[in-house]
Amino acid sequence: MKVALLGCGVVGSEVVRLLREQADDLTARVGEPLDLAGIAVRRLDRARDVPVGPELFTTDAAGLVTRDDVDIVVEVVGGIEPVRGWLLAALGAGKSVVSANKALLASDGSTLHDAAAAAGVDLYYEAAVAGAIPLLRPLRESLAGDRVRRVLGIVNGTTNYILTRMDETGASFTEALEEATALGYAEADPTADIDGYDAAAKAAILAQLAFHTRVTLGDVHREGIGAVTAADIASARAMGCTVKALAIAERSSERPGVSVRVHPAMVPRSHPLASVREAFNAVFIEAEAAGQLMFYGRGAGGSPTASAVLGARVAVAPNPVAGRRGAGRSGAVAVQERGRFRNGAGTRGPRWRRRRRTPRRSA
Numbered sequence: 321m322k323v324a325l326l327g328c329g330v331v332g333s334e335v336v337r338l339l340r341e342q343a344d345d346l347t348a349r350v351g352e353p354l355d356l357a358g359i360a361v362r363r364l365d366r367a368r369d370v371p372v373g374p375e376l377f378t379t380d381a382a383g384l385v386t387r388d389d390v391d392i393v394v395e396v397v398g399g400i401e402p403v404r405g406w407l408l409a410a411l412g413a414g415k416s417v418v419s420a421n422k423a424l425l426a427s428d429g430s431t432l433h434d435a436a437a438a439a440g441v442d443l444y445y446e447a448a449v450a451g452a453i454p455l456l457r458p459l460r461e462s463l464a465g466d467r468v469r470r471v472l473g474i475v476n477g478t479t480n481y482i483l484t485r486m487d488e489t490g491a492s493f494t495e496a497l498e499e500a501t502a503l504g505y506a507e508a509d510p511t512a513d514i515d516g517y518d519a520a521a522k523a524a525i526l527a528q529l530a531f532h533t534r535v536t537l538g539d540v541h542r543e544g545i546g547a548v549t550a551a552d553i554a555s556a557r558a559m560g561c562t563v564k565a566l567a568i569a570e571r572s573s574e575r576p577g578v579s580v581r582v583h584p585a586m587v588p589r590s591h592p593l594a595s596v597r598e599a600f601n602a603v604f605i606e607a608e609a610a611g612q613l614m615f616y617g618r619g620a621g622g623s624p625t626a627s628a629v630l631g632a633r634v635a636v637a638p639n640p641v642a643g644r645r646g647a648g649r650s651g652a653v654a655v656q657e658r659g660r661f662r663n664g665a666g667t668r669g670p671r672w673r674r675r676r677r678t679p680r681r682s683a
């Protein structure tokens with residue numbers, strides 16, 4: 321099973337490292353080795369601390385994603401273009417795609433879903449929202465028989481880190497942002513975090529899945545944390561509250577029936593979200609039958625995000641034990657059940673991509 325990796329920054333280099341360190345386990349789970357076919361980067365001359373040779377690197381992402389020896393494309397570049405074109409080319413060429421690209425999924429996810437469905441391949445993006453927290457799959461699959469009323473949470477690690485440091489240590493906004501950047505939490509352009517674009521993209525994706533509707537970034541009301549001052553934090557403290565940047569998606573009685581917003585809010589210190597510190601994320605889901613559910617974990621940083629990427633990649637691969645796809649029909653996608661195949665101990669199963677059946681939607 322050959323993987324093309326697009327991007328080798330904080331998350332991409334962790335993906336490479338985990339892939340190498342966990343090679344034996346991954347091989348056992350997938351049924352055959354997961355090898356890197358190539359890594360597309362913007363510049364070849366940048367020093368990278370990754371355990372692979374220079375021959376794997378290329379600047380030709382468009383050529384890499386459609387290569388015959390590539391089965392799965394993993395994208396951790398971010399941004400809309402040229403990534404959208406690469407991923408559409410990959411899907412059109414019959415490659416499954418694992419993406420952490422919240423901006424693209426939030427703005428034009430439906431085009432990618434349609435391309436994946438048309439080609440009968442998988443599109444996974446668990447890593448796009450809340451890093452390592454398994455959130456999209458439960459929302460899409462476990463709650464498929466329920467009616468979600470509201471999704472409420474902290475989905476940006478950088479702003480939660482900044483607000484936590486300002487609250488607990490009296491750090492200035494600038495100092496806290498520098499720390500978050502050094503720890504690999506912040507986006508390449510941290511205004512995406514500070515001004516709420518990152519959280520708004522994640523809120524749109526959550527709303528799409530929670531309410532089975534096409535919500536895009538432009539539908540999300542957005543306020544960043546740039547205007548939050550030390551005095552605001554002190555006032556909140558005096559009132560027994562803390563300031564958190566919240567993403568809220570809920571059913572509304574007014575058209576279009578769903579309201580999605582991102583803004584700083586005072587949260588009582590007794591509320592579970594108040595204890596979500598530093599770069600951790602937490603998401604509450606309120607569903608009619610299930611009641612309140614809370615998902616909590618690391619929402620930013622190389623390793624947590626790489627964990628979600630690798631989990632999706634294993635899910636894309638077939639599973640020799642179950643006799644079908646690895647982790648079941650999961651992620652956040654329209655997926656296709658693969659044809660069954662035999663794969664006994666010590667044998668390699670045939671590649672599912674060569675046994676694809678007529679595509680059909682499952683979700």
Ligand code: HSE
Pocket residue numbers: 448450451475476477478479505506507513518619620621
């Ligand atoms: N910049 C993002 C955050 C990274 O701070 O949450 C994870 O999406």
